[in-house]
Amino acid sequence: MSSAKSEWKKTWQGALSARSWQRFELEGQNFLLKTHVDHREGYEFLLTDLTSMWYEKMDIDQVKKRCKTLNPRFEAPLPTILRLLQDNTETKKDSTDYTIQHKGEGMVLVLETKVGGIRFTWEFHCQQAQKEMLRDQLLEPLMTMVGELGRREHRLGQLLKAKDREIEDYKMGGATVSRKNLQTERFDPTTFRKEQLVCKEFDEQVGQGWQEAFSRENQELYREVMLTQAWFNREEEEDEEVSDEDSSLLGGMTSHHAAGATKGSPSRVDEQRSPSVSPRKRPAGSPLKAGGAVSTPEKSQKDVELMRREALQKRLQEEAQRKQAKKKKKGALF
Amino acid sequence: MSSAKSEWKKTWQGALSARSWQRFELEGQNFLLKTHVDHREGYEFLLTDLTSMWYEKMDIDQVKKRCKTLNPRFEAPLPTILRLLQDNTETKKDSTDYTIQHKGEGMVLVLETKVGGIRFTWEFHCQQAQKEMLRDQLLEPLMTMVGELGRREHRLGQLLKAKDREIEDYKMGGATVSRKNLQTERFDPTTFRKEQLVCKEFDEQVGQGWQEAFSRENQELYREVMLTQAWFNREEEEDEEVSDEDSSLLGGMTSHHAAGATKGSPSRVDEQRSPSVSPRKRPAGSPLKAGGAVSTPEKSQKDVELMRREALQKRLQEEAQRKQAKKKKKGALF
Numbered sequence: 192m193s194s195a196k197s198e199w200k201k202t203w204q205g206a207l208s209a210r211s212w213q214r215f216e217l218e219g220q221n222f223l224l225k226t227h228v229d230h231r232e233g234y235e236f237l238l239t240d241l242t243s244m245w246y247e248k249m250d251i252d253q254v255k256k257r258c259k260t261l262n263p264r265f266e267a268p269l270p271t272i273l274r275l276l277q278d279n280t281e282t283k284k285d286s287t288d289y290t291i292q293h294k295g296e297g298m299v300l301v302l303e304t305k306v307g308g309i310r311f312t313w314e315f316h317c318q319q320a321q322k323e324m325l326r327d328q329l330l331e332p333l334m335t336m337v338g339e340l341g342r343r344e345h346r347l348g349q350l351l352k353a354k355d356r357e358i359e360d361y362k363m364g365g366a367t368v369s370r371k372n373l374q375t376e377r378f379d380p381t382t383f384r385k386e387q388l389v390c391k392e393f394d395e396q397v398g399q400g401w402q403e404a405f406s407r408e409n410q411e412l413y414r415e416v417m418l419t420q421a422w423f424n425r426e427e428e429e430d431e432e433v434s435d436e437d438s439s440l441l442g443g444m445t446s447h448h449a450a451g452a453t454k455g456s457p458s459r460v461d462e463q464r465s466p467s468v469s470p471r472k473r474p475a476g477s478p479l480k481a482g483g484a485v486s487t488p489e490k491s492q493k494d495v496e497l498m499r500r501e502a503l504q505k506r507l508q509e510e511a512q513r514k515q516a517k518k519k520k521k522g523a524l525f
Numbered sequence: 526m527s528s529a530k531s532e533w534k535k536t537w538q539g540a541l542s543a544r545s546w547q548r549f550e551l552e553g554q555n556f557l558l559k560t561h562v563d564h565r566e567g568y569e570f571l572l573t574d575l576t577s578m579w580y581e582k583m584d585i586d587q588v589k590k591r592c593k594t595l596n597p598r599f600e601a602p603l604p605t606i607l608r609l610l611q612d613n614t615e616t617k618k619d620s621t622d623y624t625i626q627h628k629g630e631g632m633v634l635v636l637e638t639k640v641g642g643i644r645f646t647w648e649f650h651c652q653q654a655q656k657e658m659l660r661d662q663l664l665e666p667l668m669t670m671v672g673e674l675g676r677r678e679h680r681l682g683q684l685l686k687a688k689d690r691e692i693e694d695y696k697m698g699g700a701t702v703s704r705k706n707l708q709t710e711r712f713d714p715t716t717f718r719k720e721q722l723v724c725k726e727f728d729e730q731v732g733q734g735w736q737e738a739f740s741r742e743n744q745e746l747y748r749e750v751m752l753t754q755a756w757f758n759r760e761e762e763e764d765e766e767v768s769d770e771d772s773s774l775l776g777g778m779t780s781h782h783a784a785g786a787t788k789g790s791p792s793r794v795d796e797q798r799s800p801s802v803s804p805r806k807r808p809a810g811s812p813l814k815a816g817g818a819v820s821t822p823e824k825s826q827k828d829v830e831l832m833r834r835e836a837l838q839k840r841l842q843e844e845a846q847r848k849q850a851k852k853k854k855k856g857a858l859f
Contacts (some may be wrong), residue, residue: 196728241660322576325659330575333667334735337743340674342730343721347681353709354688358695360707366700373694375687384742387677388749394530396676397753401668408718409671415722419731 196422207235208328209417211410214402215283217291217300223329223405224300226280228273236280236315237328238300241401244325245298245317261312276313279304335416336409344380351378530756541569542662543751545744548736549617551625551634557663557739558634560614562607570614570649571662572634575735578659579632579651595646610647613638669750670743685712 207227215222224238233250249257251269258265258272267275279287279302287304300315355377368374387393396403405413541561549556558572567584583591585603592599592606601609613621613636621638634649689711702708721727730737739747 193725193728197723241664242656326575330664330667331735333664333671334738335731337667337670337674338733338735338737338740339721339727339730340671340678341737341740341743342726344674344677344681346721346726347678347685347717350709350712351681351684351688354685354692354712357692357702357707357709358688360702360704361692361695361700364700364703366695366698368691368694369698370694373691375684375691378684378688383681384745387673387680388745389531391527392676392680393673393749394527394753394756396673397669397750398757399672401665401672403672403675404668406672406675409675411718411722415727416731419728422728423732 196419199422199425200418203418203421204229206421207237209414209421211413212329212405213281214405215289217289220291224280225328226277228277230270230273234273234276236276236300236317237320237324238298238315238317239325239329243298244320244328246320246324247315247317257314261314262310265306265309265311267306275304275306275311276302279313332413332416333404335420336412339412339416348378348380348383354378530753533756533759534752537752537755538563540755541571543748543755545747546663546739547615548739549623551623554625558614559662560611562611564604564607568607568610570610570634570651571654571658572632572649572651573659573663577632578654578662580654580658581649581651591648595648596644599640599643599645601640609638609640609645610636613647666747666750667738669754670746673746673750679714682712682714682717688712 205227207225210225210227212223212225215224220240222238222240224236226237227235231251233248233254235249236247238245254272255269258267278284283289284304287302290301290303292299292301294316296319298317298319300317302311302313302315304311358375403409539561541559544559544561546557546559549558554574556572556574558570560571561569565585567582567588569583570581572579588606589603592601612618617623618638621636624635624637626633626635630653632651632653634651636645636647636649638645692709737743
């Protein structure tokens with residue numbers, strides 16, 4: 192990690208996108224959900240059954256108001272209320288009742304619990320989230336995770352090869368194992384992959400379906416993927432500020448959307464926009480679909496964005512290829 | 526792999542679900558697409574930009590008719606036409622022009638190429654696919670792939686530990702490496718994971734976005750995941766035939782949908798249904814959403830399905846736990 196990234200990480204406030212998904216079984220159905228709480232902003236809540244996705248964003252005034260309506264006798268400061276919501280959506284609590292109500296296209300999740308003997312109720316009133324949110328919060332992160340886990344498989348194969356070379360050296364020096372069962376087989380990545388696809392454990396894993404996709408370790412991976420994307424977007428944003436002139440040369444109208452301008456905005460369009468990965472600050476390789484209910488930028492601006500993204504993508508690919516070539520030259524460890 | 530599975534695999538005809546996704550850049554946008562061709566049935570075609578998904582299913586008569594309309598002078602037997610379509614959607618050919626046209630909610634992909642000097646045109650006229658298709662063909666398989674790749678990371682860690690034990694044994698016997706650079710560090714899975722999240726290669730991988738999700742190896746993984754799911758569904762189907770009496774005791778109406786009954790059906794609902802993973806034959810752990818445009822089964826039947834699924838899920842989980850416990854008893858390799 193670059194020191195710039197680790198510096199940035201320390202001060203970054205985080206966002207809904209950097210929170211990982213929690214698996215919840217509600218009324219016999221499997222859901223994934225996540226909540227992001229910010230004591231100055233309010234909360235964002237996202238829920239999916241993998242077919243539809245529902246979203247609610249509430250600012251602090253709205254939270255206070257709803258709390259008063261639902262819990263007239265419940266007196267607590269805002270941070271306590273927000274913490275309650277976070278706690279009850281981060282893990283499913285035995286002491287809390289969760290009820291799901293479909294309301295047309297929308298979805299209401301009702302929490303009922305007791306805090307210090309007093310009943311506390313909350314209702315998340317969610318609207319159908321835009322399609323882009325399913326892509327940004329679930330589909331693309333999962334695809335990136337698959338890519339990264341593939342890279343790790345490769346890396347672990349390299350480590351195994353190195354161990355084999357060390358073992359070979361001991362054997363050449365006349366060393367033998369004291370107990371036969373300590374002896375390992377030479378590692379071969381191709382054989383390994385083939386074996387994994389036909390072993391019993393593979394069937395078991397697939398039989399469990401998507402239950403393991405957000406295990407503790409994979410949640411961490413999800414968060415780091417999203418954080419790194421946010422870091423890239425930040426860099427891109429800075430680049431944009433520098434290259435304003437370039438892009439206007441390309442025929443672009445580069446009126447800047449202020450970062451975070453959508454926060455707390457009351458309009459439905461802004462509320463529904465994917466919170467931290469705005470359509471114009473996307474990492475390389477992401478498909479950009481114009482249209483939909485989000486107000487689309489000017490055609491010319493879209494072209495500039497596309498070119499910029501393509502350039503970044505190309506740069507990254509070239510860099511990766513250079514590194515690959517370098518590695519090969521060094522003596523193909525894997 | 527059980528011998529029953531490998532036997533079944535040999536005779537299984539395959540389906541659209543068992544074909545992996547191909548990455549296509551079309552007019553500056555990234556798409557994923559796949560085609561399944563069957564010389565007796567026709568073809569199925571699926572395309573996504575990760576936000577929307579479009580689908581077309583054509584039987585052989587429809588294919589012949591469209592070919593005649595688009596290519597009056599092109600005389601070729603059906604297998605040739607189907608092969609042309611498969612070839613031109615499996616990899617992007619330099620000699621073919623690909624054009625995308627949005628038509629309301631629909632999408633038309635036009636291919637234009639030359640075969641033996643004669644112009645050949647094809648149009649895939651796709652409708653917006655149902656949400657369940659995005660889940661069945663992309664989201665759930667990706668989540669299962671993440672789970673499986675996590676399992677492999679674990680397995681490779683075990684192999685590294687075993688190598689370390691072998692190396693330790695040589696060292697205890699007085700062996701030394703002949704060259705210092707052959708010496709490896711002891712492997713620790715926790716340290717490894719932490720390092721992977723903060724290394725430069727991680728940033729590079731994330732920077733590439735989802736480009737690697739369907740690399741050659743991951744395509745193979747996707748296919749095996751889908752094939753194994755189809756195998757489970759087949760088993761479940763057989764189970765259902767045996768347990769008809771049970772389910773009627775549970776208040777269910779278990780009129781069987783014949784497997785593959787939707788094939789070639791002209792009705793829109795059937796055409797749009799996810800081709801080989803029908804909603805009632807889903808692996809454990811899959812969320813089932815009632816409603817939507819697909820005609821939903823009776824409430825009572827839904828309950829039976831839910832219970833059946835839950836029972837299967839429980840059985841698989843118990844089995845996994847038993848195995849886990851057994852492994853731990855054996856002496857915790859990892």
